[in-house]
Amino acid sequence: MYGFVVLAAISFILIFYFLNRIKTSNTNENVPVKEIVRLSLPMGVSNVIMYLLLSIDIFILKKYFGNQAVAHYSVALKIITILSMIILSATINISPKISELYNSKKFLELEALCRKTAKIIFSVNVVISVLLGLFIKQVLLFFGPEYLAIQNVFFVLLFSQLFCSVFGVVPVYLNMTERSRIFQKILLITLSINTALNCILIPLYGAMGAAIVFTSSVVFWNICVVIYVYKKDRIKLYFN
Template sequence: MAQSTTDTLRASPINRIKNVIRVFPAQILTILRGETDRHRAQRDAMTAFSVRCASAALMYLSQIALARWMGSYEYGIYVFVWTWVMVLGGLADLGLGVATIRFIPGYRETGETDLARGVVRGSRWLSVGVATLIMLAGLAGLYLFEPLDSHYMVPAYLALVCIPLYTLTWVQDGIGKAFAWMGLSLVPPYVLRPALLLAAMVAAHEAALPMDANTAVAAAIVATWITGVVQTVLMDRRIKATIGAGVRRYNFPLWLKVSWPLLVINASEFALQSADVLIVSHYMNPTDVAIYFAAAKTMSLILFVHYAVGSSVANQFAALYARGDHSELDRFAREASHWTFWPSLAAGVVLLAMGMPLLWLFGPQFTSGYPVMLILIIGFLFRSAMGPAEFLLNMLGKQKISAAVQVTMAVLTIVLNLILVPLYGLIGAATATSIALATGALLNSIVVSRSLGIEVAIWRNIFRH
């Protein structure tokens, strides 16, 4: 009887909370030390999420400053041309940025450091070369055909100059993740670049330069090029210390064979992220573009959790697969679903609660974008509920299936935006994007379940944490 009473007391909610509080500091220290693969993945996820949070703060500060100084019309022009930089710069790496996350851990597991060194250099030079060709083709196209309205032309010329170094940071983001260097992977593009952009705009403002789209894109050139150079120098030093500076061996046929489905995935992802902004810019004026962008990017902060977890576990997925440890892979993937969904849900609640004040910071007229946030949260949370399913597929050789799912999402978001934006404006764009996100997430979950035998959907794992 006494033993039963003791067990009851120990099992009481108050005692459970006390136990959690007592062991929490030790658990945090264990994670930070990274004593096991699981702890290292959790540490990487914490690092990635911390960087993303810092990035969100800087992004908000810089974007609010831009919107306030430039006004919604000029800010909308800047959003349009920078969206094209992100799309073209992200596609120029030919999918090699993601492919390195798969290849480098495998080469290190098998001791093929010559191939690891080769894929690092080869992916960099090929990506920057393609990006330079895209820049030159874009400059020639603008000059010969003048496809844009006059107020877009000069910012578009300037924006193209960002593409080569934007692509370099994009591919090095993947290289850093492949080595599990989350800080070196994420801090330059997500913290340093927006900080430099803000600093350049402050300097321009103090110098009494016109606060328009031209000045903003010029500041982006400075920020992008400095970021790319700094990241390259730091990464070269760390790569040399990790795998040496010996012979490099190249296997471009294999790398490109693997990377082209990843390129399709990237293209589809960019379509999913950018089609709404670009289609809104076609049917509506720059002010509407600015309002939609502010609301959508505010709500998309939820996805920081998804990408932070995916970035931190992708190399571990590849390593476990290379070892043939399928039971640990299954357990690890299910656990990653919890890491993704619950923080995303908490972030969504906070963002909706603070949505109106956050939008007001951009300018009073931006609060009209709050309904966009209410609609987009459905798609974002549905995607988070499936965990890092697409990362799992890409790292385990299922990139062609993943590409098919992403293409379906991209086509769906483009078609729905083209139908709904002319009819319902910003609400139509948000609805189209949310439907495409939810559909793609569900398809990814089904594919992972049927092809890998792993249930990543949160409702399949809620009692298995």
């Protein structure tokens, strides 16, 4: 974890340095480097927080239950990243469109886009989830018979990604509408809750405790973003 933080800090310093060295022409379309940093820094911090949300449970689990428990839990996490990649792929593709529609104040089109994307993501992930659920024993046996013990952990984690799928573009909406600082604050609150709950539940329930905390954290920050966006923009990010 420390290596990741150090590399992130070095990367930020280098990017800031080289951006300042870029010579730009005098046109109205130029964006000041400070403005780029102002908008992108909270996104970078949010990415670090996301990394911590995926790492703190691992460190605490290792402390109390050792490397074997971490290995089992990590496999369950890796499997559900299939669903995460679907969400990521879809949101990356429509991110520029979200920004364009928001800045053009075409809120009806924006809501339609967000809800349509959420419906597509959810539909695809439901199919994948059903297949994973049906063949999870075979998948876990590929890693070894001892991994069958994490079936219930897997299903808890699977629920977290299905829940994310309902809301589709939540991970990128605030970033693409120039409110990355709001998203950063929501994630910071989530990180605090996540750390506290991990310290309580992992010693008691092991990998299942970690999965419950992870899922609770995902549910919390997704709901926070959805409520905030609806109050501010009157846009529903979920489909129904």
